[in-house]
Amino acid sequence: MKPLRHPFWQAVAILVIAYLLIAYGIPHLPQLVGMESAPVPGSVVLQYMVTVLVGVLIWVSDSDERWNRFLEPVRATMVDGDKRWLRLGLLIALPLLVGLLAFRQVRQTVAAPPSLRSIHPAPPSSITFRGRPLNLAGLDNPLRADGSVAEDYEEGKRVYYQNCLPCHGDGLDGRGHFAHGFTPAPLPFNDSGTIPQLTESFVFWRIAKGGPGLPKEGAPWNSAMPVWEDILTEEEIWAVIVFLYEQTGATPRTWAEAGEGGE
Amino acid sequence: MRRSASLAVPFLAALLLAPASLVAQDAVPGKAEYDRWCAGCHGVDGKGDGPGATTMMPRPRDFTTGRYQIRSTPSGALPTDEDLTRVILDGMPGTAMPGWRDHFGEAEVRDLVAYLKSFSPFFESQPAPEAMEMPSAPGADEAALAEGREFYQKIECNKCHGEAGRGDGPSAPTLEDDDDLPIRAADLTENWFFNGGGSVEEIHERLVTGLNGTPMPSFQDLIAAEFMTEEQLWRVAQYVRSLAPEEPPVVREVVRAGRVEGDLPASVDDAGWDLAERYYVPLVGQVIVRPRWFSPTVDGVWVQALHNGSELALRLVWHDPSESPDPQWDEWQSKVLALMAPADSPADASPDTAAAGASEQGPLSGSQADTTAVAAASPGASYPDALAVQFPRSIPDGMERPYFLMGDDRDPVYLWRWESGQQASELLARGLARYEPLGGSQPGALVAEAVFDQGEWRLMLRRTLDAGGIEDRLGFEPGRAIPMALFAWDGSNGETGAQGAIGSWYFLYLDQPTASSVYVTPALATLLTAALGVVLVRRAQRRARNDA
Structure with a gap:
């Protein structure tokens, strides 16, 4: 008796291996390239398993001989006298399993409504800073004009540690000691998807106008980002922008990269 | 003082040609990383007076005093290199000090530890501190916790931390650290915010070594004076741990x-x-x-x-x-x-609130x-x-x-x-x-x-x-x-x-009232599956009999 030579047990083995790969193997893939991972959603697992099952059925029914051998253990379980207890057990267990799955589908479950938030919404072409108009399109950090940022870095560091630190953190990783209190979580500047993708004028806009200055697609009502023009001067904001890029070793997106007219 | 590009070139050239002594000074191990990542709170001179310090209570550590809370060494002693390493890697929960495990490599932490020690003369003048030998933990049960509770009162933990451990003891409002700044008695029911970690072993270590610079004493002398045994101090640690839940709370939306x-x-x-x-x-x-x-x-x-x-x-x-x-x-x-x-204090920036007028920019009133x-x-x-x-x-x-x-x-x-x-x-x-x-x-x-x-x-x-x-x-x-x-x-x-x-x-x-379908649907599904199973088995058996 060699079960693995038998098409029925081969089919079972394929299904088990497929399940393990989908449910437990796939979540490890992003980690191999250093990305964050999450469990595979149940609906996706189901979809993949149905695909695998159909493939297996096509394979076992490919030839009459294999199909008949495949059905042997199934028939034996249904017919043979020495398998009556197994038969009875399956007749009780399978319907109960189906009932449980049905219950999990219909019971009352509660999930927060989805929040479809744009993380880097399109900036306006101009804003007012403390009542003074400021054209964002094509705007560069004026502190870089003199060729050196060493002093501006120090000033930006002071501004950052006195204002930004509680949320964005010492490591600029968005994990300050107050970060856990806010949803959405504070932006991690050391993430390649944040400030390296943005022009300094975009960052200026986000700092000056904060959460309440976001357009609706940015969910302004949720953001804990202050309206910094109420607290910081224009020079302080440009200095802290220098600090963000210098400290993370990132370079701002240039207007040439961004194309005409913005992000 | 604004520098121009024309000045920058000769300055760079001067750096490259700098005498060895200048390079050596720049290359003090740990200084570059310290200045970049730690000085914002702890200050360039290690005095705990960086620009971020004023927003923090408790204030950042002043490295010049050589006073460290989280140690494996006797009360009043300096910490070991391992103690300093642990705080750098794991941070101080409940304070603004984050853990830097994901940020610094082993060699960088070693250099940082050496650099921190250089701020205080005591590491030079005193013999190298040694970790205390800790007795191993006895097993805990109901009686052990009762004994821990008894000694919690006897050694007067309740005076500061309160009867229920919520940091509300009669002395709590009067507590000050060695710099005369107000300091809170820890809420013992929230062990995820304990500065030195929330495990039984870590709590026990705090009880043995005390927290230098704070009102939290070491209880080692009570063991020496035979007021209590080593095991009874463990009981206190076990009791304190039992005041907090097994796991920190999970936030659900x-x-x-x-x-x-x-x-x-x-x-x-x-x-x-x-x-x-x-x-x-x-x-x-x-x-x-x-x-x-x-x-x-x-x-x-x-x-x-x-x-x-x-x-x-x-x-x-x-x-x-x-x-x-x-x-x-x-x-x-x-x-x-x-x-x-x-x-x-809004001294440095005085926004003209009337002119702020951010409201026209976004959907919220903005400012x-x-x-x-x-x-x-x-x-x-x-x-x-x-x-x-x-x-x-x-x-x-x-x-x-x-x-x-x-x-x-x-x-x-x-x-x-x-x-x-x-x-x-x-x-x-x-x-x-x-x-x-x-x-x-x-x-x-x-x-x-x-x-x-x-x-x-x-x-x-x-x-x-x-x-x-x-x-x-x-x-x-x-x-x-x-x-x-x-x-x-x-x-x-x-x-x-x-x-x-x-x-x-x-x-x-x-919650809405439970609809009857929640019970009817699974029952129906179960019955139908069972009926289908029975029919299939009957048919297979009949066919088998006919074939025979």
Whole structure:
């Protein structure tokens, strides 16, 4: 008796291996390239398993001989006298399993409504800073004009540690000691998807106008980002922008990269 | 002093040609990383006076004193290199010091430790500190915890940490560190915020070694004096660990109000609450609009909710060591205000609020500059404890909702506000500073009942689901996700107005009555599957008999 030579047990083995790969193997893939991972959603697992099952059925029914051998253990379980207890057990267990799955589908479950938030919404072409108009399109950090940022870095560091630190953190990783209190979580500047993708004028806009200055697609009502023009001067904001890029070793997106007219 | 590009080139050339001594000075191991990542709080000279220091309570460590809290060495002694390494890697939970495990490599941490030690002359002048030998932990059981409790009293842990361990002992308001700054007795029920880690072994190490520079002593001398045994000190550690839950609370976005048949729990400590699910909502300082607040007392609220189809009741439980106003805490309040108020002095920037005019830019009123009109707490005054629950004025259909910081002009929030010693009130809020009453004492108005018990507030708020036809008053509808946010104030910590603890939007969901289909559908599915199975088996057996 060699079960693995038998098409029925081969089919079972394929299904088990497929399940393990989908449910437990796939979540490890992003980690191999250093990305964050999450469990595979149940609906996706189901979809993949149905695909695998159909493939297996096509394979076992490919030839009459294999199909008949495949059905042997199934028939034996249904017919043979020495398998009556197994038969009875399956007749009780399978319907109960189906009932449980049905219950999990219909019971009352509660999930927060989805929040479809744009993380880097399109900036306006101009804003007012403390009542003074400021054209964002094509705007560069004026502190870089003199060729050196060493002093501006120090000033930006002071501004950052006195204002930004509680949320964005010492490591600029968005994990300050107050970060856990806010949803959405504070932006991690050391993430390649944040400030390296943005022009300094975009960052200026986000700092000056904060959460309440976001357009609706940015969910302004949720953001804990202050309206910094109420607290910081224009020079302080440009200095802290220098600090963000210098400290993370990132370079701002240039207007040439961004194309005409913005992000 | 602005440098020009023409100056930069010769400067760079000079650096490259610099004599060896200058290079060596630049290359003090650990200095570059320290200046870049640590000096913002601890200061370039290690005095704990970096620009970030004024926003922190407790203040960052002053490395020049050689005084370190988290050590494996005897009371008063210097820490070992391993002790310093551990704090750099794991941080100090409950403070602004993060763990740097993901940031620094092994060699960098070694250099940093050496550099930190160079700030204090004591590491040079004193023999190398050695870790104390710790006796191994005895097994714990009920009797062990009872003995731990007994010694918790005998060695007077309760004097500062309180009878229930909530940091509310009679001495708690008077505590100062060696720099005469106010310091809190740890809330022993929240071991995830213990500065030196929350495991039994770490708690035991703190009991043995004490926390240098703080009022927390070492209890090793009580063992030497045969007042207690090594095992009994372990019992205290085990007891203290038992005051906190197994795991830190998990934050969930949706607070579910279960549906009960008949009456809601009659009081805040009614046994009817025992079965209601508990949800944890973390709170942090209000660091968004001036006057900001960097050192809130309340770090989270436990929420339970129940409804019966006509009324909704919330039970809110949070820790606060003082039942404000409490004259015993007056001095604490003035010390905290003296320490923390300068963190937000608007001296360097004086925004012209009238000209700020951010409102035309976004959908929210934007600038909350009008809250700058809120007075910060003044040292002489006394304030109550307070809690606020925010809701939108009506359940939103889309994702839009009011600004989480108490709404604004365009979209105010519907607010429940409770203050110690007063009845709760229903308000309409247009930002942190602007409230107006809503409704009155009509039937079905908000009712509150609060109990203060050993450093814990327990508050029940109850209201009818129906809005009663009052404009801007939210009607609660089962089966809908209703935005909800919580704010809390500790009056004795000088918290009032904009200065307090705040949190994000969560959702309150009132369960609908269970539909009969929830029971019928699974039963039907089970029966049908069973019937199908029996038919298939019968047919197979009949065919087998015929074949035979």
